[in-house]
Amino acid sequence: MSVVAHRSDFRLRGSLQQAMLWPRMMPGLVCGMAFFWAFVLLDPTDTLRGSLWGLGLAFAVRNLAIGYSAFYPALAAIGRDLDLAARTSGAGWWRSMISISLRLSIPAMATCFVLLFVSMLNDADPAVFLVTDETPVMGLTMLQLAATSTGGAVAAFGVIQMLLTVAVLAIGRLFLGKRIHA
Amino acid sequence: MPDLTLTGLAKSFGANTVLHDLDLHVEDGELFTLLGPSGCGKSTTLWSIAGLHSPDSGRIAFGDRVVFDGARVDVPPEKRNCGVVFQSYAVWPHLTVLDNVAYPLKLRKVPRRDRARRVEEVLELVELGGLEDRYPHELSGGQQQRVALARALAHPPDLLLLDEPFSNLDAKLRERARDWLRILQQRIGVTTVFVTHDQDEALSMSDRIMVMDGGRVRQVGSPEEIYHEPADEFVADFIGTVNVLGAHVPAGADRSQVWVEGLGQPLAVSPAAPAEGDVRLAIRPERIVVHPSGAPAATPNAVTVKVRSQAFLGDHYRYVVALGDHELVVRTLSRIDHGTELTVELPPEAIRTYAAQA
Numbered sequence: 001m002s003v004v005a006h007r008s009d010f011r012l013r014g015s016l017q018q019a020m021l022w023p024r025m026m027p028g029l030v031c032g033m034a035f036f037w038a039f040v041l042l043d044p045t046d047t048l049r050g051s052l053w054g055l056g057l058a059f060a061v062r063n064l065a066i067g068y069s070a071f072y073p074a075l076a077a078i079g080r081d082l083d084l085a086a087r088t089s090g091a092g093w094w095r096s097m098i099s100i101s102l103r104l105s106i107p108a109m110a111t112c113f114v115l116l117f118v119s120m121l122n123d124a125d126p127a128v129f130l131v132t133d134e135t136p137v138m139g140l141t142m143l144q145l146a147a148t149s150t151g152g153a154v155a156a157f158g159v160i161q162m163l164l165t166v167a168v169l170a171i172g173r174l175f176l177g178k179r180i181h182a
Numbered sequence: 183m184p185d186l187t188l189t190g191l192a193k194s195f196g197a198n199t200v201l202h203d204l205d206l207h208v209e210d211g212e213l214f215t216l217l218g219p220s221g222c223g224k225s226t227t228l229w230s231i232a233g234l235h236s237p238d239s240g241r242i243a244f245g246d247r248v249v250f251d252g253a254r255v256d257v258p259p260e261k262r263n264c265g266v267v268f269q270s271y272a273v274w275p276h277l278t279v280l281d282n283v284a285y286p287l288k289l290r291k292v293p294r295r296d297r298a299r300r301v302e303e304v305l306e307l308v309e310l311g312g313l314e315d316r317y318p319h320e321l322s323g324g325q326q327q328r329v330a331l332a333r334a335l336a337h338p339p340d341l342l343l344l345d346e347p348f349s350n351l352d353a354k355l356r357e358r359a360r361d362w363l364r365i366l367q368q369r370i371g372v373t374t375v376f377v378t379h380d381q382d383e384a385l386s387m388s389d390r391i392m393v394m395d396g397g398r399v400r401q402v403g404s405p406e407e408i409y410h411e412p413a414d415e416f417v418a419d420f421i422g423t424v425n426v427l428g429a430h431v432p433a434g435a436d437r438s439q440v441w442v443e444g445l446g447q448p449l450a451v452s453p454a455a456p457a458e459g460d461v462r463l464a465i466r467p468e469r470i471v472v473h474p475s476g477a478p479a480a481t482p483n484a485v486t487v488k489v490r491s492q493a494f495l496g497d498h499y500r501y502v503v504a505l506g507d508h509e510l511v512v513r514t515l516s517r518i519d520h521g522t523e524l525t526v527e528l529p530p531e532a533i534r535t536y537a538a539q540a
Contacts, residue, residue: 085272087259088232088343089333090289099285104276 001064002071003097007083024065028125031062036129050132058126063119067112074108075101110172117168121161183373184245184340185210186231191240193226193397200226201237201397209389211371213364217384218394219420224377227394228343231375232266233259244340260289262341265334265372269346271326273318279305279329280314286337304332307366324355331363335370342367342374348383360387381421385409393417415536418464425470427463427508428538431455440535444506449483452530460538467500469532472514473525483528489520 005016023031035058039049048054078101086096102109124139131137142157186208193201200223208214216224229235231242233249233256242250249257274282280301287297305311308328318326327347334342347363348356364387367374378384384391385405393400393408393416401413412418419426429440429449437454440461455461471477477484487503487510498513503526512526 079270079272081268081270081272082274084234084259085266085268085274085330085333086285087234088262088264088266089286090260090263090337091285092258092260095289100274104274 002068002075003101006072006075007080007097007101008093020068021065023061024063028062028123029128032058032126032129035061035126039130049130050135052135055127055130055135055137058130059120059123060116062123062126063116066119067116070112070115071105071108074105078104110175114169114172118165121164183210183371184247185212186214186341186373186375187241187243188227188231189241189243191227191230191237191242193223193230193235193237199397201230204240204397204399206392206399206402208373208375210373212389213367213374213376213387215376215378215384215388215391216394217378217381217391217420218400219379221396222394223397224379224394225345226397228345228375228377231341232264232343233257233262263337263339264341264343265337265339266343267327267330267334267345267347269349271330271347271350273326273329273333275318277317278314279310279316279318279321279332282318282329283332283336286333290337300336304336307335307370308332323350324359327351327359331366335372338370339372342372344374344376346378347376348378348380356383363387385421393420395420412464412534415462415464415539418534418536423467423511424464425467425508425510427465427505427510429455429461429463429535431458431461433458438530442506442508444508445485447485449528449533450530451533451535453535455535457537462536462538464534464536465528465532467511467513469529470510470512471527471529472501472512472516472518473527474516474518474522477525477527481527482530483533484525485528486523486525489518489522489524492518492520 001016001020004010005013005020010016035054036049039046039054043049048057082104083096083100086100087093091099122139124137124143127137127140131140138157138161142154145153145157186206188204188206191201191204192199204223204227216227218224226235230237230250236256237250239252240250241248241252244262248255249262274285277285283301283304284297287300292300301314302311305314308331310325310328310332313321313325318329321329330347348359351359360383376387385408388405390402390404391408392402395416401408401417403411408417409421412421415426418424427442429442431437431440435458437458438451439448440451440455440463441448442463449463451463473484485505487505489501489503490509491502493500498515499517501512501514501518503510503512503524505526510526518524
């Protein structure tokens with residue numbers, strides 16, 4: 001979405017830049033409720049609302065601003081001439097993005113994904129109206145357990161969250177931590 | 183190689199019009215330079231040719247192939263087959279020299295063996311053979327510029343577009359690079375549009391030059407025409423060093439005689455001034471003849487002046503002398519002391535006259 005907003009001729013790219021910040025500007029509960037009603041109205045079969053995909057979508061949109069603010073400075077540092085040179089060499093817009101701009105911003109993307117993961121892992125608000133018995137969310141479960149004073153389970157979840165974060169950081173470093181020649 | 187024709191090209195950014203109905207024809211194999219100060223519209227013209235800007239109106243054709251025609255045709259940059267060298271070179275930092283140059287060929291699905299042969303060929307052409315495996319950060323500015331040029335020539339292009347390619351090089355390297363590029367362009371015969379604000383580059387490299395100002399064409403001509411017969415005061419002033427003096431042609435008087443403010447005698451001009459009333463005179467310093475010990479009696483436009491300041495510039499001296507109410511820059515090989523009186527001759531055919539702007 002950042003490359004569409006900043007490196008394309010998309011007519012509404014100016015609005016898109018702002019739209020990526022809106023889900024973060026409103027309280028998480030309101031965001032979750034908006035997704036709940038959107039699923040109810042747009043998906044009468046109710047398959048999306050009750051699924052992990054529906055939850056994932058809500059969390060992704062809610063945290064879009066974090067990803068955007070982590071990724072955009074790196075994208076802005078990559079000169080526009082680099083992808084225009086690809087265009088004049090014969091690459092279409094998407095090909096020039098994939099082979100030049102996004103390729104050069106792999107480290108920033110990795111940072112962005114790790115940040116998003118950590119943020120989503122700890123987030124609970126958007127899930128309040130969307131979780132079912134089959135799709136519990138760790139952050140929300142921890143809140144519910146804390147509210148019933150089940151401290152031991154909350155601590156155990158906290159340790160699991162930490163271990164997951166460390167594992168994701170290690171994987172990110174292993175696969176995406178290469179330095180790009182500059 | 184196709185020629186290039188631009189017809190009625192116009193472009194605005196908001197309320198700012200950067201191109202006003204631009205017409206241009208570049209001959210097959212010609213090196214054509216767009217020259218002008220910053221903001222004159224030369225890069226916008228180049229980017230419009232490359233397809234990186236969409237003009238508001240007009241027509242662009244490469245030979246018989248129309249690549250832009252108002253709202254009807256707008257061929258995207260990847261399908262125009264132009265080779266572009268950007269001011270920043272835009273050499274991709276994550277790819278080796280070989281991969282940079284091979285990129286346009288890969289996109290065109292050129293078989294591996296042919297691709298390797300063509301890459302080797304263009305790298306030899308730009309004298310970068312043996313540096314295939316280097317990354318851009320391991321190259322000098324001049325070498326990066328050559329990689330950008332090799333990449334632009336690899337496919338090979340219908341048109342070569344150069345956007346101030348020498349501006350990041352130091353003075354010595356720039357001089358060498360422009361000689362080298364001119365020879366290369368003549369050897370491969372590709373139709374080339376070159377953008378610069380450097381008059382030396384434009385004069386030394388071009389077959390023809392178009393001088394632009396405020397999105398309008400001021401003059402199109404050979405380097406000699408542009409330098410010796412500038413169409414207006416702007417061109418005269420922008421190209422090289424020129425003395426510009428305010429003058430007057432009395433109503434009903436002979437227009438081949440003009441009166442410079444503060445000078446007690448008229449100056450003969452050839453050709454005659456374009457209008458009566460206020461005019462502007464332009465004369466190049468090197469066209470002014472200095473007679474340190476007085477000019478022969480019949481010399482036209484011989485004026486006695488006093489030296490106000492002097493500067494030694496290695497291969498010549500540069501003097502500022504008083505002529506009427508004006509200062510005149512003259513050049514000579516002789517040393518003349520400050521305050522000395524001397525005679526300068528302003529040959530009538532060396533003086534260009536222009537109507538004064540309102």
